[in-house]
Amino acid sequence: MGDLMAGVAGEHTGELDFRVYDGAEVADSMQMYESYTGERHESGLSNLRTVKRLEINGHPWTLVIDPLPSFAERIGGGKPKVIGIAGIGLSLLLTLVTWLLATGRKRALALATEMNCELTERNQQLDFANRQLSRATRLRDEFLANMSHELRTPLNAILGMTEALQEEVIGPIDDHQRQALHTIEVSGTHLLELINDILDLAKIEAGEMVLDCVPVSMQQLCKSSLLFIKQQAQQKSICLEVSIQADLPYFLLDERRIRQVLINLLNNAVKFSPEGGDVTLVVGLDQATNNNGASLKRDVLLIDVIDRGIGIAPEDIGKLFQPFVQIDGALNRQYSGTGLGLAMVKQIVELHGGRVEVCSEVGKGSRFAVSLPCDKLAVSPPELAVKAQLDTLPKMDELPGKPHLLLLVEDNEANMYTFSSYLKAKGYRLLLARDGNEALKLAQANLPSLILMDIQLLGMDGLEATRRIRSDKKLANIPIVALSALAMPEDRERCLAAGADDYLSKPVKLSQLVGKIQKLLLR
Known part of the structure; x- marks a missing residue:
């Protein structure tokens, strides 16, 4: 900066003190430059001080030129000299402002470029982290869904058959057998509770659990x-x-x-x-x-x-x-x-x-x-009235006419045997299908009273089969109960959106299933 000013002021840099202020006020806090760095003494030439205020690009600047003692010998009272000095000062100010603007622009551009590069890099890192997080979330959800399905499917047969044996729908049992079945039921229920706890905790931590108050x-x-x-x-x-x-x-x-x-x-x-x-x-x-x-x-x-x-x-x-x-x-x-x-x-x-x-x-x-x-x-909940109505549902042998025909769609042999054994013992007639295509054909040929639809099937799955049944005018009004080992809240919503009338997650409580069947058949 000093070299720049020396080039503009030339030989006068030792005789004049140039000061530049940012703004219209002459104050130490606003001073941006001073050419003289030595000890200041009163020169007796204060009447020759020049103060020049300029506005450049809408911004005020002030130039102050004070003569130094060595200047007295050179000026000789000549006014042209002062005018020349003022011109030098103005040139100095314009040079200074131009230099400041140019330097500031370069620095600003360099800083902006650097910040833009950093921002781009940070955005790329953030995008990568978001993709990794989305992938981890998707893998976690897939793992939980698959784990739930793989564990609930065999549990459905274990707990379902235990319930059927305890109710003696397959044949009479003695006290020793009843105690053994109770042990199986307690252990199976405990395992189911652990599965539910893991799923519930995962849903809470993911912010996906909604309270049903x-x-x-x-x-x-x-x-x-x-x-x-x-x-x-x-x-x-x-x-x-x-x-x-x-x-x-x-x-x-x-x-x-x-x-x-x-x-x-x-x-x-x-x-x-x-x-x-x-x-x-x-x-x-x-x-x-x-x-x-x-x-x-x-x-x-x-x-x-x-x-x-x-x-x-x-x-x-x-x-x-x-x-x-x-x-x-x-x-x-x-x-x-x-x-x-x-x-x-x-x-x-x-x-x-x-x-x-x-x-x-x-x-x-x-x-x-x-x-x-x-x-x-302060009032009794309406749910009590609903419960009272459910408690008065007739038993199977109280329903009029011949036994109802149910279509059971299930691809797991153990679950098919469990469901069919229990439902037949309760007096229902059954048709059995192992995939969605077979279910459609049997439904169109026999017009069952109700359909029990497993969701995860080979080939055409239960959701697609449900949609096709609902689009068939002959079958559209047949009640459908979706049965699934997928137990996340969105699974229920997907089943109901596809056209199911109700939904039960496996393992299914067989007595609860019969209650839903009776309720739907009485609609």
Whole structure:
């Protein structure tokens, strides 16, 4: 910069002090350049100071030219000299501004180019990461769907045949056989619950779970939840104590999910309690508090599960709600489990807008406290009326006329045998098809009363077969129940969108299937 100004001012650089200010004000904070770097002394020539204000491209600039002492000998009072100096100053200012603009433009262009390159690179990296994330999500969804199908398909035959044998539809059984079947049922149901927990946790973490909130009676919900752990408690001689506040209203909750919360908490309490211990369930209303413990002007539903078991060390409490984690390897060997239960509890409660808190002391027991925001209802839920109607459905032998003809479409031999054996024992006539094409031909030739349609079939799948049945005027009004080992929410929607009247995920509870069949046949 100094070399540039020296080239413009020439021989006068040692006699004149050039200062350039950015703006119309002469202030130290606005000074951009000064040619003289030595110690300043009063020259006595302040009357020769020149101040020039210019506007270039709409921006104000100020040039100040002060004579130095050495200038006195050269100027000799000559005005032309001052005019010449002013011209030099103006040239200096224009040169300076031009240089600044040119340099600034180059720097701005270089910076913009550099930033654009970085932005392009970042966008490419982000695009690659998004593609990888989409691929990972797709692979995860495919794995979960395939795992669900591959495990649910054999479970359908195991649990279905167990149910048929327990109901003696295939033949009479003795008490010893009944106990053996009960063991099979409990083990199969436990495996199914593990599959459901894994799928549910994956859906929650992916933000895909939608709560189905309905009016719920906490008395009934607690009663049904306790049935799930009653036998386990009896085996360890554990006393189950229940305290539910009287006259609780109905609450808007996802009944199935809150039942999961209760069962998981109660199951944990029983599991980690000693023989002859006790587990307490307390349910009631309380005033809400914030994180600092201050009361808020609204109620919360409180669910406490208290045990006097082994307790939890303070340093381990943070691990409790992590999926697939048990806090002690020795406990994992002594108390079987996947470590999913409490992770599910936390996720479900938070989906409801609530929270879970833990108080525990090693060797003395634990207290799990669930607080849920209250959406209270003072009226009985309409679902009770629907349930009453379902309870009055006639039994098969009460239906008029000859037995109904059902078309069962199923490509798994074990499931076909299970369904057909049970339904025949209940008095239905059956047609059997193993793929969509065969199902269409049998439906057109026999006009069945109802169709049970498996979805994953070789060749024409169940969805396409359902669409074709609905497009055939002769078959369009035949009720169709979709049966699928794919249990994600979107699977149900796809089946209903294709034209199915109802949907059941495998393994199917056979008594529930018969109830749906009867309901559809009575429409």
